[in-house]
Amino acid sequence: MYKFVLKRLVMLIPVLLGVSFIVFSILSFTPGDPVEMRLGDNYSEEAYQAMKEEMGLNDPFLLRYVKYIGNAVRGDFGNSYRTSQPVLNELAARLPNTILLSAAAMLFAVLLGIPLGVISATHQYSAVDNISMIGALFGVSMPNFWLGLMLIVIFAAGLRWFPSSGFEDWASIVLPAVTLSVNSLAMITRMTRSSMLETIRQDYIRTARAKGLKEGVIVIKHALRNAMIPIVTTVGLQFGFSLGGAVLVETVFAWPGIGRLLVECIKLKDTPVVVACVLVLATMFTVINLCIDILYAFLDPRIRAQYKTAKG
Amino acid sequence: MTNEKNRKKSQVAAIWRRLRKNKMAVLGLVILSLIILLAVFADLLFDYETLVIQQSAALRLKPPSAEHWLGTDEVGRDILARIVHGARISLPVAFVTIAAATVIGGLLGAISGYGSRQLDNIIMRIMDVFLAIPSILLSIALVAALGTSMTNMILAISISNIPPFARIVRSAVMTIKNEEYIEAARAIGASDARIIVKHILPNCMAPIIVQATLSIAGSILAIASLSFIGLGISPPTPEWGSMLSTGRQFFRAAWWVCAFPGFAIMLTILSLNLLGDGLRDALDPKLKT
Numbered sequence: 260m261y262k263f264v265l266k267r268l269v270m271l272i273p274v275l276l277g278v279s280f281i282v283f284s285i286l287s288f289t290p291g292d293p294v295e296m297r298l299g300d301n302y303s304e305e306a307y308q309a310m311k312e313e314m315g316l317n318d319p320f321l322l323r324y325v326k327y328i329g330n331a332v333r334g335d336f337g338n339s340y341r342t343s344q345p346v347l348n349e350l351a352a353r354l355p356n357t358i359l360l361s362a363a364a365m366l367f368a369v370l371l372g373i374p375l376g377v378i379s380a381t382h383q384y385s386a387v388d389n390i391s392m393i394g395a396l397f398g399v400s401m402p403n404f405w406l407g408l409m410l411i412v413i414f415a416a417g418l419r420w421f422p423s424s425g426f427e428d429w430a431s432i433v434l435p436a437v438t439l440s441v442n443s444l445a446m447i448t449r450m451t452r453s454s455m456l457e458t459i460r461q462d463y464i465r466t467a468r469a470k471g472l473k474e475g476v477i478v479i480k481h482a483l484r485n486a487m488i489p490i491v492t493t494v495g496l497q498f499g500f501s502l503g504g505a506v507l508v509e510t511v512f513a514w515p516g517i518g519r520l521l522v523e524c525i526k527l528k529d530t531p532v533v534v535a536c537v538l539v540l541a542t543m544f545t546v547i548n549l550c551i552d553i554l555y556a557f558l559d560p561r562i563r564a565q566y567k568t569a570k571g
Numbered sequence: 572m573t574n575e576k577n578r579k580k581s582q583v584a585a586i587w588r589r590l591r592k593n594k595m596a597v598l599g600l601v602i603l604s605l606i607i608l609l610a611v612f613a614d615l616l617f618d619y620e621t622l623v624i625q626q627s628a629a630l631r632l633k634p635p636s637a638e639h640w641l642g643t644d645e646v647g648r649d650i651l652a653r654i655v656h657g658a659r660i661s662l663p664v665a666f667v668t669i670a671a672a673t674v675i676g677g678l679l680g681a682i683s684g685y686g687s688r689q690l691d692n693i694i695m696r697i698m699d700v701f702l703a704i705p706s707i708l709l710s711i712a713l714v715a716a717l718g719t720s721m722t723n724m725i726l727a728i729s730i731s732n733i734p735p736f737a738r739i740v741r742s743a744v745m746t747i748k749n750e751e752y753i754e755a756a757r758a759i760g761a762s763d764a765r766i767i768v769k770h771i772l773p774n775c776m777a778p779i780i781v782q783a784t785l786s787i788a789g790s791i792l793a794i795a796s797l798s799f800i801g802l803g804i805s806p807p808t809p810e811w812g813s814m815l816s817t818g819r820q821f822f823r824a825a826w827w828v829c830a831f832p833g834f835a836i837m838l839t840i841l842s843l844n845l846l847g848d849g850l851r852d853a854l855d856p857k858l859k860t
Contacts, residue, residue, distance in 0.1 A: 277700030281704070286716050396845075401837050401840075402837065405837070412826045502708075503706070533715055541704045
C-alpha cells in the first residue's frame with residue numbers, strides 16, 4: 260500500500276515538470292517586454308540592460324526554465340512585474356480563499372447531491388426523481404458565471420439577503436459557493452442515482468431484504484457503500500474542475516482568490532504571477548486526482564488486495 | 572460497391588431508429604436544429620447593421636416589450652437580434668475547434684495505438700501532461716500567451732480539446748487492431764495507412780461522434796467563458812459571453828441584458844448534451860443500461 264502511494268507520488272513529478280514546462284514556455288513567448296514593464300516609460304539604455312541582466316532575461320530559455328523550477332520548489336516564484344513584491348506573498352494571501360470557496364462548493368454539492376441521488380434511485384420515476392433529473396440536466400448545461408449573475412440579481416440586488424461581492428463575512432461565501440457548486444451538484448446527483456440503480460438490483464441487496472433488514476440499513480450500509488466508487492471519482496473530478504470554474508466565479512463575485520488574481524494579471528501582463536497561478540491550480544488538480552486514486556484502495560478491498568499482491 | 576452503400580445506409584437507418592425512440596435526444600435535436608436555422612436565416616430576420624450594431628440613445632435599456640421581445644441593451648440594441656446573430660459566431664467557431672481537435676487528436680491516437688511502443692509512450696505522456704491542466708485553465712493560459720484574438724482563441728480551445736480524442740481513438744485502435752479482419756486485410760497486402768483509414772477508423776466512429784458532440788457543448792462554454800473574462804471575442808461583435816460581460820455593469824437595473832444571452836448559452840449546451848447522450852445510446856446499444 261505504501262509502495263503504491265509512493266509510486267504514484269513519484270509518477271507525479273514528470274507530469275508536474277511537464278505542466279510547468281508548458282506553462283512556462285507559452286508564457287515566455289508572451290508578447291510585451293517585461294523589462295519595460297518594470298522600468299516604466301523613462302529609462303536609460305544602461306538601466307534597461309542592467310534590469311534585463313538582473314531579471315535573468317539574458318540567459319538561454321532552458322536555463323531560465325531550470326532556474327525557475329529550482330526556485331519554485333523552494334517557494335520562490337520570482338517578483339511580480341506590477342508590485343515588485345515576491346509572487347509568493349500574493350499567492351499566500353489569495354490561495355486560502357480559493358481553497359475555501361472550492362471546498363465550500365464541494366461540501367454543498369456532496370451534502371445535497373448524494374442524498375438527492377439516493378432518493379432518486381430508490382424512488383425511480385417519482386416526482387422527486389423527475390424533478391432532480393431535470394434540475395441536473397440544467398445544472399450540467401448552465402454556465403456558472405451566468406448563474407452567478409442571476410443569483411446576484413435575485414438574492415443580492417433584489418432580496419438583499421447576501422452581499423454580492425468581496426469577502427467580508429461568512430454570508431458573502433454563500434452565493435459564490437452555491438454558484439460554483441451547481442455543475443458538480445448536478446454531476447454528483449446523476450452519478451449517485453445511476454450507481455445506486457445498479458447496486459440495488461444486485462443479489463446481495465435481495466438477500467439483505469430477505470433477511471428482514473430495515474430499508475434504511477439496506478440503502479445506506481449495503482447499497483450506498485457499494486455504489487461509492489463511481490461517486491467518489493465524480494466528486495474528485497468535480498473538485499478538480501471547480502478549481503478551473505473558480506476562475507470565472509471569482510471574477511463574477513470579486514472573490515479575492517487565485518482565479519481572479521490570474522485574470523487580472525493576464526490583463527496587466529504580469530507574467531510571473533500568471534505562471535505561478537496556473538502552476539498552483541494545475542498542481543492542485545493533479546494532486547486531487549492522485550488522492551482519488553489512493554482513496555479507491557481504501558474504499559474497495561478488492562483493489563486494496565490487488566496492490567498488496569502486485570509486485571513493485 | 573452498391574452492396575456496401577446499402578449496408579452503410581441500413582446502419583445509419585438503424586441508429587436513426589434508435590435515436591428517434593429517445594424522447595430527450597429528439598428534443599435536443601429539435602432545439603439544436605431551431606438554433607441552427609435561426610443562425611442560418613439571421614440576416615433575413617434581423618438586419619445586422621441597423622439592429623445588431625447601430626446604437627440608439629433613445630432605446631437604452633428598454634425592458635422586454637412587443638417591439639423588442641427581449642428588451643434592449645445599454646446602447647439601445649435589440650437583444651434578441653444580437654442573440655440570434657450571436658449563434659452565427661458560437662456555433663461555427665465551436666464546430667471548427669472540435670473538428671480540428673478531432674482530426675489532430677484522432678491522428679495522434681491512431682499513431683499511438685497502431686505505431687511502436689516508444690512512439691505510443693511519448694505521445695500519451697504528452698497527452699497526460701495536457702490532461703493535468705483543467706481545460707479552461709489551459710485555454711486561458713494559451714490565450715494569455717498568444718494574445719487576445721478570435722484566431723488565438725480558436726487555437727487555444729482546439730489544443731485543449733485534443734487529449735480526450737487521442738485517448739479515445741488510441742484505446743479503440745488498441746482493441747480493434749488484433750481483430751481477425753485486420754489481420755485479413757494485412758494478409759492481402761493492405762498498407763498500414765489503408766488499414767487505419769479504411770478499416771480501423773470507421774470502426775471507432777461511435778465513441779468519436781459522441782465525444783465530438785459533447786465537446787462542441789464544452790467548446791461553446793469555453794468561447795463564452797473566455798469572452799466573458801475579456802480574452803475571447805470582444806464587443807461590438809454579438810458574442811453571448813461578451814454580451815454578458817458588457818451587460819454586467821447594468822444588470823442590477825436591467826436584468827434582461829444578462830438573463831437572455833446566458834439562457835441562449837445554456838439552451839445550446841443543453842441541446843448538445845441531450846443529443847450527445849442520445850447518440851451514445853443509439854450508436855452503441857451495448858452501453859445502454
